[in-house]
């Protein structure tokens with residue numbers, strides 16, 4: 001239809017058709033993803049990227065919908081990326097998050113895209129990273145990224161955001177064992193959704209005690225959770241107190257306040273120069289992934305496939321240890 | 336698993352109240368290795384075309400039981416053209432009376448699958464459609 005260049009120009013000019021086609025090309029080809037990011041990167045940097053993760057069925061999509069509606073009322077545009085797992089057996093995926101998002105249809109200020117996790121090593125992070133850059137350059141003010149807090153890759157995606165929400169629900173989160181410790185580590189805001197259901201307070205309390213930091217909850221200092229019992233102001237102006245917030249996506253309770261919290265977190269990041277710090281962290285992560293990918297691909301292109309295979313077999317048969325194997329492989333590619 | 340992943344929108348337009356058939360198709364196409372976007376019940380033509388546009392799908396499957404296809408299909412096809420998606424194949428599933436088939440084809444429908452159609456048949460149809468030259 002159009003060459004890549006033209007799609008980029010059209011997408012930056014507001015064509016949804018071209019924007020959507022570019023996202024497909026990012027998903028299908030790391031090379032095209034690279035070309036696209038190269039051309040749009042300097043136009044981005046305005047969007048507030050918000051990750052939303054949590055266990056299946058906790059109400060992420062419903063909440064994303066309510067958040068998007070509330071953000072639209074503040075005259076900002078919203079892009080949503082909803083990631084669902086690819087079936088490891090068939091390679092297919094059923095992407096059903098839009099079912100909960102029908103209230104957003106017909107609004108030109110909202111763009112929704114479903115993505116399958118596909119499951120290449122680091123590939124999902126790379127693809128969503130590039131899609132976020134593109135949506136940012138295309139001018140969306142807020143980018144909401146929904147992932148299921150199940151696989152590490154999915155959690156990493158949400159954690160790459162400026163602000164990360166972890167969503168729990170009563171009956172799922174009140175058993176401390178069931179809350180993944182790793183998930184709490186990444187939360188800037190803990191949300192207990194389905195607050196219209198019984199058992200909310202138990203979940204809230206469980207989360208607070210998980211944070212192990214007394215009744216005021218935990219604080220995050222330059223991205224790290226710190227233990228303290230003094231108040232926020234006494235302790236350090238750079239610290240962010242991780243709120244535990246109740247919402248109901250069904251009744252709308254707590255939604256406006258959640259948008260306020262998200263906005264406050266963005267302001268906090270900017271006021272304390274942590275925004276730039278997060279951008280740096282994100283840059284570093286992306287650079288590492290790209291470097292890894294680049295060297296792995298270059299390495300493989302210089303090496304006969306059978307040779308790598310032989311080495312792997314030798315390692316498996318314990319004729320060769322992995323470290324000596326690396327020496328051999330490097331010697332092979334360096335000549 | 337490295338091969339091309341077709342993206343298919345399975346949509347349920349019209350006002351009839353259950354989507355069992357649509358869900359069966361959606362799951363079966365997933366099991367055939369496709370990425371299926373499912374949008375739920377009671378989709379208006381505007382919602383369907385908007386989802387197809389944002390999701391950049393390779394094909395759209397409409398599940399229609401209500402008999403409203405004579406109204407819904409032409410509207411959807413018009414919106415597809417208006418949104419630069421005239422080249423995206425649309426197929427029908429559900430209950431389409433044989434005497435309407437010609438009119439549906441004339442409206443631009445690429446395939447019709449009745450209740451007896453097998454998933455293999457539908458899946459083969461989709462692969463054939465998207466292999467058409469289409470940049």
Ligand SMILES: Nc1nc2c(ncn2[C@@H]2O[C@H](COP(=O)(O)OP(=O)(O)OP(=O)(O)O)[C@@H](O)[C@H]2O)c(=O)[nH]1
Nearest residue numbers: 055056057058059060061062100193194248249250
């Ligand atoms: N009572 C109640 N039900 C809710 C609330 N939010 C969501 N639900 C319901 O919970 C179910 C799951 O909601 P989703 O929004 O699809 O949850 P999700 O976390 O996106 O689910 P996955 O994407 O499948 O992981 C649906 O039946 C919703 O209607 C809420 O605040 N209160």
Ligand SMILES: [Mg+2]
Nearest residue numbers: 060061097146
């Ligand atoms: Mg969801």
